[in-house]
Amino acid sequence: MLQKLRDRSSGWVATIIIGLLMIPFLFVVDQSYLGGMGANNVAQVKAPPTWWEGAPKWWPASMLWEHREVGVNEFRQRFEQERMRQRQEQGDDFDPRAFETVENKRKVLDQLIDETILQLAAERAGVVVGDAAVREYIATIPAFQVDGRFDANTYQLALASQVPARTPMQFEQLVRESLQQSLVPLAVGTSAFVTDAEFDRILRLSGEKRDVELALLPAAVEDDAAVGDDEIQAWYDAHPGDFTRPEAVTIEYVEVDGNRLQVAAPADEAALRKRYEEERARFVEPEQRLASHILIRVEPDADAATLKAAEDKARRLADEAAASGADFAALARAHSEDPGSRDDGGELGWVERGMMVGPFEEALFAMQPGEVRGPVKTDFGFHVLQLRELKQGAQVEFEQVREDLAREQAQVDRERAYSELTGRLTDLVYQNPSSLAPAAEQVGLQVQTLGPFTRQDTIGIGASPDVKRAAFSEVLIEDGTASDPIELGPDHSVVIRVIEHVPEQPRPLAEVRDQVIAAIRADRTGKAAAAAADALVERLRAGEALSVVAASVDADVMPLPGLPRGVPVPSPAANRGIFAAPAPAEGQASAGRFEMPDGRYVVFTVTGVHPGNPEELQPEQREMVRRQFEQVDGAAAAEAYVRELRKGFQVVVEESQL
CATH class of the missing domain: 1.10.4030 (Triger factor/SurA peptide-binding fold)
Structure with missing residues (x-):
C-alpha cells in the first residue's frame, strides 16, 4: 500500500x-x-x-x-x-x-x-x-x-x-x-x-521495524562454457541498445589564447616612468616596528571582577617593565599567557600596519622606540607593549620596480590584444557563420580540426564541458553554423563549428562478438547465482536455520535488529525486499533473498515484526501527515x-x- x-x-x-x-x-x-x-x-x-x-x-x-x-x-x-x-x-x-x-x-x-x-x-x-x-x-x-x-x-x-x-x-x-x-x-x-482506521494502518505500516538476519553469499563461479553461434545471434538481436557506436561529432575550431599573443612592442622607458609616477603611492615601503608584548588573557564572557584583576596585573607589569633596567623579555617569559611568543620573551618581530588588531596597532604605532605602554585592551585580553626599533617607510626607486612595471604593462597589452582579437573574430564569424576559414584568415589564426569524439571522450578542447555541450547541441549539428565564443579559461576561448555528425548506430556483430559472448556468460553466471540463492531460500522455508544454511556455503550471518522501513540498508532495493516478505508465523521465520549492486546475493530471514505506534505522533504532526495522505489520495482520485x-x-x- x-x-x-x-x-x-x-x-x-x-x-x-x-x-x-x-x-x-x-x-x-x-x-x-x-x-x-x-x-x-x-x-x-x-x-x-x-x-x-x-x-x-x-x-x-x-x-x-x-x-x-x-x-x-x-x-x-x-x-x-x-x-x-x-x-x-x-x-x-x-x-x-x-x-x-x-x-x-x-x-x-x-x-x-x-x-x-x-x-x-x-x-x-x-x-x-x-x-x-x-x-x-x-x-x-x-x-x-x-x-x-x-x-x-x-x-x-x-x-x-x-x-x-x-x-x-x-x-x-x-x-x-x-x-x-x-x-x-x-x-x-x-x-x-x-478514515481513522485507514490512517492508523498506514502509520503502523510506515513506522514498522523488522528484526532481520542476513547472509551474504559467496560470488558465483564465472561461467566459461562454450557459446554457440545461434545463441550469440539471438542475444545480439535481443539487446541492440547494448552494442551501439555512440554519437560522435567532428568539429573545426579557432582558438584565441591571450597568453600566446605577441604584443606589438614592449613598453618603452618613458611609458614605464610615466606609469611609475602615476602610481607612485604603490611603491612605498611600509613603516615597520619591532615589537614585543606580554598578554594577560581574559575570556570574552569574563565578569567584571575578572576583568579588573587582569587589568591591574597588566598595569603592574607595565610599570615594572618601564622601570629603569627592567628585563622585558624575562617578564614576558614569566607572566605572558601568549603561547606563541612567551618562550621568545614576547618577541613579535617586525610589524606593519594591518597585521594586528585595531587597539593593539593603534597603540603600537603611536609609541616611540624604547617606550613601554599598557595595559592595552583587545578581544584577547590586556597587553603590555614594548617598541624596540622603528623603520620609517621609504619610496622605492623606479629602477627597483622597473621589471615589475614592464611585466604588468605586457599583461595589460596582452589582455587588450586578446579582447580586440576576440571581438574582431566574432564579428567576422557572424558575417559568415557557415565557415570559420575566412574569419580565421583575416585575423591571422589557424583553423584546427578535432574528432570524431563522443560525449564520453576527453580529448583536446573537447574535454571542456562547455565545448562538448555546444558541439552536441541540436542547433550547431542541424545548422552547421559557428558557435559563440566559448571560454576555456582566463583570456582563452574558442569558436567551434560542427563539420560532421555521426548519430548513434548499431555496431556489427563481428565487431562486438567477444562482448556478446561476455554478456551471455555474465547472464548465465547471474542466473546460476539467483538459482543458488533460491535453493537456499527454499531450505530456509522448509525449516532449516539460517546459521546452518549459511555455514553450508561458507557464509557468515549478520543480524539487523529493529531495521526501519524505508532506510536504504543494506540498499534501497534490499530494504524493499525485506519489507515485502510476509510477516513470519508464530515461532517461524519468513525467508527471502535480494541482489546486491555487485551481483552477489543475500539470503535473509525476518524473525520479528514491530508495527509503528500511531500514538507516538503529536496531534499537530498527526494532522499534517493526515493532510499529506489525503493530498496523495486526492491526486490519485x-x-x-x-x-x-x-x-x-x-x-x-x-x-x-x-
Whole structure:
C-alpha cells in the first residue's frame, strides 16, 4: 500500500489539479498561445452526441460525433514549454537531443489530449465559470501584481508583451476555459479523505521495524562454457541498445589564447616612468616596528571582577617593565599567557600596519622606540607593549620596480590584444557563420580540426564541458553554423563549428562478438547465482536455520535488529525486499533473498515484526501527515477520474506529426 502511495505521488498526473489551475500563469510566463482548431492536427478527440452517448462509432453515425483537434502548432509550443522547463530544472545536465524522444512527445501530447477531454466534458456537463471567478483568479497571478496587489497597467503591459499579444478579453477567455476544465478534477481531488482506521494502518505500516538476519553469499563461479553461434545471434538481436557506436561529432575550431599573443612592442622607458609616477603611492615601503608584548588573557564572557584583576596585573607589569633596567623579555617569559611568543620573551618581530588588531596597532604605532605602554585592551585580553626599533617607510626607486612595471604593462597589452582579437573574430564569424576559414584568415589564426569524439571522450578542447555541450547541441549539428565564443579559461576561448555528425548506430556483430559472448556468460553466471540463492531460500522455508544454511556455503550471518522501513540498508532495493516478505508465523521465520549492486546475493530471514505506534505522533504532526495522505489520495482520485473520462471518448493520434 505504501508503494502504491509513493507511485501515485509521482508523475505529472499527481499534480493535475495544480497543473490545470496554473495553465494561465504558465502561458503568461512561457509565452504560449490561445489554442484552436485546424486541419494540421496531431490528435483528434471525438465525443458522442449528448443526446445519444451510446452512438456507434461506425459510419455514417460517426458524423454525429463532436470533434476537437489538438493542432501541430499547439503541440509544438507545449513541447517547447516542457523543453524550457526541463532545461531550467536540469541546468548544465540537460541534453537537448536526449529530450527528443517519442516517450517525451507522447507525455506532452497526452497532457493536451486530457485537457481537451476535460474541456469537452465540462462543456457537456454544463459547467460554467462566472466573470467574478475569472477576475478573482487573474488578480492572484503574480505576474500581474505590484507589491502584492493586482495592477491593471501591469496586467495590460504583460499581455501586450506576449508573442502573440493578447487582449484582456482573449486572456480572460483562456482563464475561463482553464478554470472550466479544472473544476471537476479539483473537486474530486479535494474531496479525498482518510478514515481513522485507514490512517492508523498506514502509520503502523510506515513506522514498522523488522528484526532481520542476513547472509551474504559467496560470488558465483564465472561461467566459461562454450557459446554457440545461434545463441550469440539471438542475444545480439535481443539487446541492440547494448552494442551501439555512440554519437560522435567532428568539429573545426579557432582558438584565441591571450597568453600566446605577441604584443606589438614592449613598453618603452618613458611609458614605464610615466606609469611609475602615476602610481607612485604603490611603491612605498611600509613603516615597520619591532615589537614585543606580554598578554594577560581574559575570556570574552569574563565578569567584571575578572576583568579588573587582569587589568591591574597588566598595569603592574607595565610599570615594572618601564622601570629603569627592567628585563622585558624575562617578564614576558614569566607572566605572558601568549603561547606563541612567551618562550621568545614576547618577541613579535617586525610589524606593519594591518597585521594586528585595531587597539593593539593603534597603540603600537603611536609609541616611540624604547617606550613601554599598557595595559592595552583587545578581544584577547590586556597587553603590555614594548617598541624596540622603528623603520620609517621609504619610496622605492623606479629602477627597483622597473621589471615589475614592464611585466604588468605586457599583461595589460596582452589582455587588450586578446579582447580586440576576440571581438574582431566574432564579428567576422557572424558575417559568415557557415565557415570559420575566412574569419580565421583575416585575423591571422589557424583553423584546427578535432574528432570524431563522443560525449564520453576527453580529448583536446573537447574535454571542456562547455565545448562538448555546444558541439552536441541540436542547433550547431542541424545548422552547421559557428558557435559563440566559448571560454576555456582566463583570456582563452574558442569558436567551434560542427563539420560532421555521426548519430548513434548499431555496431556489427563481428565487431562486438567477444562482448556478446561476455554478456551471455555474465547472464548465465547471474542466473546460476539467483538459482543458488533460491535453493537456499527454499531450505530456509522448509525449516532449516539460517546459521546452518549459511555455514553450508561458507557464509557468515549478520543480524539487523529493529531495521526501519524505508532506510536504504543494506540498499534501497534490499530494504524493499525485506519489507515485502510476509510477516513470519508464530515461532517461524519468513525467508527471502535480494541482489546486491555487485551481483552477489543475500539470503535473509525476518524473525520479528514491530508495527509503528500511531500514538507516538503529536496531534499537530498527526494532522499534517493526515493532510499529506489525503493530498496523495486526492491526486490519485483526480488521475482515476481523467482515466475513466477518457474511456468515453475516441482519441485518434497522428504519429507522423509528432
